[in-house]
Amino acid sequence: MLLVGVLLTATTALAQGPTPLTTIEDAGGDVVLESYDDGALLAPYVSSGAGAIPATGRGTRMMWYPGKGAFRAGYVSGSQWDDSNIGSWSVAFGVNTTASGDGSTAMGSNTTAFGERSTAMGFITSAGGASSTAMGNQTYASGDGSTAMGYETTAATDQSLSIGAYNSANTSDDNSLFVAGNGSSDNNPSDAMVLKKSGDLAVGPSDPSVRFEVTKEKSNEGVANDPTGNIALIKNTHRGKNTDVLGLQAGRRNPGSGTTYLSFYQRNGTSVGAIEGNGSGGVTYAGDGADFAEELPVAEKAEAPEPAEIVGVRGGTVSLRAEGADRVMIASTAPIMTGNAAPSSGPDAEEGRRVEVAFVGQVPAKVRGSVDRGDLIVPSGRGDGTARAVSPGEYRRAEHGPVAGQAWSSKSAEGIGEVTVAVGLGRSGAVAERLEAQQSQIDSLEEKVRQIATMKDRLAALEAEASAVPATAGPMGSPAGSWGLALLLGLGGLAGGVLWRRRS
Structure with a gap:
């Protein structure tokens, strides 16, 4: 050098x-x-x-x-x-x-x-x-x-x-x-x-x-809920109260559905969901799912339900046996959101021991026989996860059991097929309760009608007897006349009450 x-x-x-x-x-x-x-x-x-x-x-x-x-x-x-x-x-x-x-x-x-x-x-x-x-x-x-x-x-x-x-x-x-x-x-x-x-x-x-x-090929097997199971991890190590981790900002004001903050794709690039602007200063989650579900544990020794099957709920656990259940619900097929998700480790993590159950929204259900729109969906009684349809006018809780939901699509075939059912904790129960109340009112009115008919028969008999007795004190002064007047007044009041109940 x-x-x-x-x-x-x-x-x-x-x-x-x-x-x-x-x-x-x-x-x-x-x-x-x-x-x-x-x-x-x-x-x-x-x-x-x-x-x-x-x-x-x-x-x-x-x-x-x-x-x-x-x-x-x-x-x-x-x-x-x-x-x-x-x-x-x-x-x-x-x-x-x-x-x-x-x-x-x-x-x-x-x-x-x-x-x-x-x-x-x-x-x-x-x-x-x-x-x-x-x-x-x-x-x-x-x-x-x-x-x-x-x-x-x-x-x-x-x-x-x-x-x-x-x-x-x-x-x-x-x-x-x-x-x-x-x-x-x-x-x-x-x-x-x-x-x-x-x-x-x-x-x-x-x-x-x-x-x-x-991009990375990575399995999360064996890492449970550990952050290392993810492809990417963003950390803010600040331990104070005011801690932000990730922000997504769009360029326009009050972005609508044309502004997507976060998208989810399948392997082939097809979208399976997105978080979008709603045009009113907020965001909405858009996806193909149509119900809000929660994961519920399967009852001990019970068969795990499949999607679209009717399940009976007892004490927060589910099974295909609907008889005597606290509530009848439907196993979700594709929920847009799932709550009460189980941890990836522990006793509840055993595969197949938890099932997503639809709480609110639209969900497919397996139904036997024909179905009309608006029918109530109740258990079939076979204990196999299938349901049957009952028209609202024919529904009796004592006979048909709890209502799982109301059909929003129809089916003419007699075999087992799927129909869309609207479900909701308040909706199905309220429908059944209203129907029960209406039926009670109808039964009460029918009983009163029978009572009126009986009273009319008795009045006719009394009038016949009175016509056979000579008049001594005039129409209003005779015992028969006084009794007949009282009976007519009572009958009129009863009829008025029936009419008022029907109008209400």
């Missing part, structure tokens, strides 16, 4: 150096090399373009090429150090190194620096962009001002940086700024991180199409 430093600063050394120990001159008397008693060597300044290349072709040598101000040291097996492959003011060391770009540097083994002011070092590295750098093993920096480091990485975009191994992005001019490759071979390139010049960042995928994307 002392030799290189001396040769590259030849002009300064010539102006200020000590008296040389040995001087070598060319045929014209110009000094071409000086040596000093401390071992230093100096090749004095020569005008640009002057001087022929000392040697070409294969060989081991240390070579100063004054015509291009270039230096070579090491071994080449071919034409790497011939004049056509030597850039002006370039440097190359090692084995089969090529520095053909002006001001370029090549070091190591089989490295090539052909861009102006480029640098290639390591093994089979190549720097083709102006002021580019390639280092490591088989790296390639083709973009101007780019850098490729690591193992078989490529930096093709100007002013970009690729590190790691076998990157996928930035192998062409794709506007990448920083890429961390984590591929395993030429046929399996991939990236751990991609940062675009636009600021878009992807952690996982090779080419982000959105502002920020995180």
Whole structure:
């Protein structure tokens, strides 16, 4: 390195150096090399373009090429150090190194620096962009001002940086700024991180199409509710009362459904739900589910219900046996929201021992026989999770049991099929209670009608008896007349009460 430093600063050394120990001159008397008693060597300044290349072709040598101000040291097996492959003011060391770009540097083994002011070092590295750098093993920096480091990485975009191994992005001019490759071979390139010049960042995928994307294949098996089961985790470690974690802000005021704050997708990209603006200063959750459910534990030794099956609830547990249940409900098929969710660990975490039950909304139900819209849905009595339909006018709680809901769709087939049922803690109970109350009123009125009919029969008999008795005191003065008048007044009052009850 002392030799290189001396040769590259030849002009300064010539102006200020000590008296040389040995001087070598060319045929014209110009000094071409000086040596000093401390071992230093100096090749004095020569005008640009002057001087022929000392040697070409294969060989081991240390070579100063004054015509291009270039230096070579090491071994080449071919034409790497011939004049056509030597850039002006370039440097190359090692084995089969090529520095053909002006001001370029090549070091190591089989490295090539052909861009102006480029640098290639390591093994089979190549720097083709102006002021580019390639280092490591088989790296390639083709973009101007780019850098490729690591193992078989490529930096093709100007002013970009690729590190790691076998990157996928930035192998062409794709506007990448920083890429961390984590591929395993030429046929399996991939990236751990991609940062675009636009600021878009992807952690996982090779080419982000959105502002920020995180992708990772990860199972949460065995981690229960531990945060490490997630792909991403955002923490605010402040322990005070006022702690915010994540904010989502839209650009417009009072955003409507066209503004989506958060979306949920299936593997194929199909949306399965979203949190959207509601146009009134708030947000709403939009999804395909149509009921609000809660998870309830399955009764001990009971068969776990399937979606759309009728369940009986006793003391907060469910089973397919609806007879004598506190409440009859329907197992949810696709709830839009689920409460009372069980932990991922513990006794309630056993698979199949909890079921989502619809509390409010619309839910499919398995029903036997035909169904008309508006029918009440009650248990079939078979204990198999099926229901049957009863018209509101025919419903009797003592006969049919609790109501699960009201049909919002119809079914003409006699077999088992699904219909849409509206359910609700208040709604179904209120319908049944109103029907019970109406039926009680009807029964009471019918009884009173029977009483009126009996009284009419008795009145007719009394009138017949009275007509057979001679009148002694006139119509109102006779006992028969007084009794008949009282009976008529009582009958009129009873009839008026019946009419008032019917109107009310």
